[in-house]
Amino acid sequence: MTINSVYILSKSGGLIYQHDHNIPTVENEKTFSFPLEVKLELQNRNIVVTYGQRDGIKVGHMLVGINGVKLVNGQLEDGRDALQVLADETNYPINLKFARPKLTTNEKIFQASMFYPLYALACQLSPEPRSSGIEVLEADNFRMNCFQTLTGVKFMVITDLKQTGIDTLLHRIYELYADYALKNPFYSLEMPIRCELFDEHLKSTLEQAERLGISNI
Template sequence: MTIYSLFILSKSGGLIYHHDHNIPTIEQEKTFSYPLEVKLDVQNRNIVVAYGQRDGIKVGHTLVAVNGLKVTGTQMDDGRHALKVLEDENNYPISLKFARPKLTTNEKIFQASMFYPLYALACQLSPEQRSSGIEVLEADIFRMNCFQTLTGVKFMLISDQKQGSVDALLHRVYELYTDYALKNPFYSLEMPIRCELFDEHLKSTLEQAERSGISNI
């Protein structure tokens, strides 16, 4: 099994903790002729695909290399501006490598805030009273499991799509949360979790889950 990441949301829906455990690197390298079949633009200081897609290269993917030379932001390792190189027809055919960008902290906070109203809406739409809301969300390449505590704190685990039940693992993470976060006299429920012991034990628990299987946690 593969565990990708863990999110902890406060009762009000704010992101108070996130841990990236295994973030897959998705890269596509293709040779292009002139003119480019995709439109590139500068967004957040990076060169990204703004329009068009082909062979796994999709809108939002970031340019990371040109002819094997790494691209950082908009600049290649040899000091040239990547877009200037791509504008010159004499440089074609040209090999470009694109990668799916990593989420920034602000983007993770935004996603957490979006999940909160979806969870509340699921509770309201349920024909059963006292619905537990969204417990499992399945996509084509990943699965999200959500466990809500009695205090309203939510634990969201992102794992590979084929992974079975992770209830035991989520409850174990909750135990770590109560042992190392809640017992801290300087911590309150809405505060971000900043605890080295919690970080260490969480990482160890997730690694053990991947090695031995959820049933042994």
């Protein structure tokens, strides 16, 4: 069982805290013939897949190695331009290594802000009055659980599909938030959470939940 990450959103939908606990590294390596079966483009100094998916290589994955040589900002460690190497037919067959890119801070803020209108839309679409909104969102390889407090602050935990007892974990995180963030006289509900004690106790709680089970935290 794996706990991937924790997000805390303010009442207005802003990201006020985020912690990556256990993000798996996704890498795929494959030997290609000429021409390439996927389309690659340089974006933000990284070479990424923009079209074509196969063998675990998906749109958005970035190129991290060519024939065992690592890439840095679109160039190989030996100084060669990666796109020029890929365009030269004499370099084929060629071994390419791809990895799923890590989210930047701005991307995490953007994704958190996108959840807010989805949550509100779910409340409006629900046939039941006073709907609690999105509590569980399940995909093919992860699950997102959300708990909204009376003040409108939302706690989100991303886990694998086998993780159970997330409701208990969410309430435990809320208790830590109340104990170490809200009791700070200089903190307000819309401010980012910057509290070392909260960080330490959250990490300890997540590690204990994975090791001993959520019922033992």
